[in-house]
Amino acid sequence: MLITLCVKVSFAQKKADIGFKAGLSIPNLTTGSSNNSISSGYNSRLDVHAAVHIEYRMGDRFSIQPQLEYSSQGGKKDGIQTFSTPDNLSQQFPPGQAPTYLYADYKSEARLNYLMLPVLAKYHFMSSKKWDAYLAAGPFVSYLLSAKNITKGSSLIYLDEGKTQPLGPEAQSFDNTENITSDLHRFNAGINGHAGIGYKLSNGSIFLEAGGNYGLIDIQKSAADGKNKAGAAVIDLGYQFRL
Numbered sequence: 001m002l003i004t005l006c007v008k009v010s011f012a013q014k015k016a017d018i019g020f021k022a023g024l025s026i027p028n029l030t031t032g033s034s035n036n037s038i039s040s041g042y043n044s045r046l047d048v049h050a051a052v053h054i055e056y057r058m059g060d061r062f063s064i065q066p067q068l069e070y071s072s073q074g075g076k077k078d079g080i081q082t083f084s085t086p087d088n089l090s091q092q093f094p095p096g097q098a099p100t101y102l103y104a105d106y107k108s109e110a111r112l113n114y115l116m117l118p119v120l121a122k123y124h125f126m127s128s129k130k131w132d133a134y135l136a137a138g139p140f141v142s143y144l145l146s147a148k149n150i151t152k153g154s155s156l157i158y159l160d161e162g163k164t165q166p167l168g169p170e171a172q173s174f175d176n177t178e179n180i181t182s183d184l185h186r187f188n189a190g191i192n193g194h195a196g197i198g199y200k201l202s203n204g205s206i207f208l209e210a211g212g213n214y215g216l217i218d219i220q221k222s223a224a225d226g227k228n229k230a231g232a233a234v235i236d237l238g239y240q241f242r243l
Contacts (some may be wrong), residue, residue, distance in 0.1 A: 015056075015057035015242065016054055016055065016056050016057065016242070016243045017054070017055045017057075017204075017240045017241060017242050017243065018052070018053070018054050018055075018240060018241065018243055019052065019053045019054075019055065019207075019238050019239065019240030019241075020051075020052050020238055020239055020240070021050065021051050021052075021053075021207075021209065021236040021237065021238025021239075022048070022049065022050040022051075022236060022237065022238070023048075023049050023050075023209075023234065023235045023236035023237055024046060024047075024048070024049060024234070024235045024236075025046070025047045025048060025049035025071060025072045025073070025232045025233075025234055026044050026045075026046060026232060026233040026234070026235075027044065027045060027047065027071075027072065027073035027074050027075065027112075027230065027231065027232035027233075028042055028043065028044040028045075028075045028231065028232070029042040029073075029074060029075035029110065029219075029228040029229070029230055030042075030228065030229050030231065031226070031227065031228055031229075036082075036224075036226045037082040037101065037161070037226075038082050038083065038084070038101070038225060038226045039220070039225060039226020039227060039228045040226065041077050041079075041081070042075030042076065042077055042110070042228070043075060043076055043077065043078075044075065044076075044233075045074060045075055045076045045109060045111075047072035047073075047074075047111070048070075048072055049069070049070065049071055049072065049232070049234050049236060050069070050070045051067050051068060051069040051070070051236070051238075052067065052068050053065050053066065053067030053068075053240075054066060054067070054243075055122065055240065060124070060127065061123060061124050061125075061127075062121070062122065062123060062124075063122040063124070064119070064120070064121060064122070065119070065120040065121075065122050065136060066117070066118070066119045066120070067117075067118055067120070068115070068116070068117055069114075069115070069116040069117075069118065070113070070114075070115060070116075071113075071114045071115075071116045071142070071213065071232060071234075072111065072112070072113050072114075072232075073112040073113075073114060073230040073231070073232050074109065074110035074111045074112040074147075074230070075109075075110055075228075076107070076108065076109040076110070077107065077108045077109075078107045079105060080103055080104070080105050080161060080163065081103065081104060081105070081106060081108060082101045082102075082103055082161070083101065083102060083103075083104065084100065084101060084102075084224070085098050085099055085100060085101060085102050089102065089157070089167070092167070099159060102157050102158065102159065102167065103157070103158040103159070103160065103161050103163070104155040104156065104157050104158065104172070104174065105153070105155040105156075105163070106151055106152065106153035106154070106155050106174040107151065107152045107153050107174075108149060108150065108151045108152075108174075109149070109150045109151075110147070110148075110149050110180075111146075111147070111148045111149075111150065112144065112146075112147045112184070112219070112230060113144070113145045113146045113147070114142040114143065114144055114145060114188070114230075115142065115143045115145055116140050116141075116142040116143075116192070116213065117140060117141050117142070118138055118139065118140035118192035118213070119138050119139065119140070120136040120137060120138040120192065120193070121136065121137060121138050122134055122135070122136040123135050123136070129200065130199060130200050131197070131198070131199060131200070132197070132198040132199075132200060132205065132207075133195075133196070133197045133198075134195070134196050134197075134198075135193070135194075135195050136193060136194055136195075136196070136211075137191070137192070137193035137194075138191070138192060138193070139189065139190070139191060139192070140189065140190055140191070140192045140213060141187065141188070141189045142187065142188045142189070142190075142215070143186060143187060144181065144184055144185070144186045144187070144188070146179075146181055147179070147180045147181045147183075147184050148177055148178065148179055148180065149177075149178045149180050150176075150177050150178075151174045151175065151176050151177075151178075152174065152175055153173075153174050153175070154171040154172060154173045154174060154175075155171055155172065155174065156168070156169075156170075156171050156172070157172055183220065183221060183222065183225060184219045184220060184221060185217060185218075185219055185220070185221060187217075188215040188216075188217045188219065188230065189215065189216060189217060190213060190214050190215040190216045190217070190231070191213065191214055191216070192211070192212075192213040193211050193212070193213075194209045194210060194211025194212070194234065194236075195209065195210060195211060196208060196209035196210070196211075198240075203241055203242075204239060204240055204241030204242065205239070205240055205241075206237070206238070206239050207237075207238050207239075207240065208235075208236070208237055208238075209234075209235070209236045209238070210233075210234070210235050210236075211233075211234055212231065212232055212233040212234055213231055213232055213234070214229065214230075214231035215229050215230045215231060216229065217229070
């Protein structure tokens with residue numbers, strides 16, 4: 001209790017700014033060494049990013065900045081893809097001989113939305129009457145709000161990735177939106193950071209930041225779905241003012 005009270009009093013005595021920012025998230029899903037073809041081959045996608053922060057000034061150069069972020073993550077694929085053999089296609093094979101995976105040529109996009117809480121150490125390496133330049137970095141924890149896998153297109157289904165063994169003569173539709181939230185871990189943790197430059201106004205400042213975040217925990221619950229780590233590059237424009 002005494003330690004908590006001292007910390008609160010200490011922060012209360014420091015100069016504090018509150019800021020709001022929004023911009024562009026450029027996420028992707030990276031793969032590790034232990035992986036399967038279902039979770040490989042992702043490219044970056046584009047979505048929104050937004051955050052609110054409080055910056056506690058510890059001096060002219062250093063500050064602590066906790067922030068609450070809405071972070072859209074995920075990735076996309078376009079082309080030949082691997083998918084687990086569904087039950088309706090397994091019935092076309094003799095008992096026990098259905099392949100684990102099948103292949104088709106279509107588009108897919110994984111959209112993962114997180115609520116993220118980073119705590120950043122911030123260093124102002126240039127500060128004048130009008131300009132401020134800084135670096136910030138620190139750990140984060142996050143909670144998965146929702147996750148969807150959206151597929152589009154039509155294709156023959158193949159037994160091999162080289163598309164030499166079609167399963168049937170007719171193309172199948174892959175237009176579908178699947179809720180995959182229950183297949184992923186709800187919590188993640190990782191590192192977050194950015195570089196920024198601000199222009200000071202009479203009652204605050206406007207700023208531009210570029211940085212990113214990277215989760216250190218594989219997002220899938222089951223190894224059969226592969227292993228991916230989520231992360232994103234971020235570009236934000238914002239405004240902050242003294243409390």
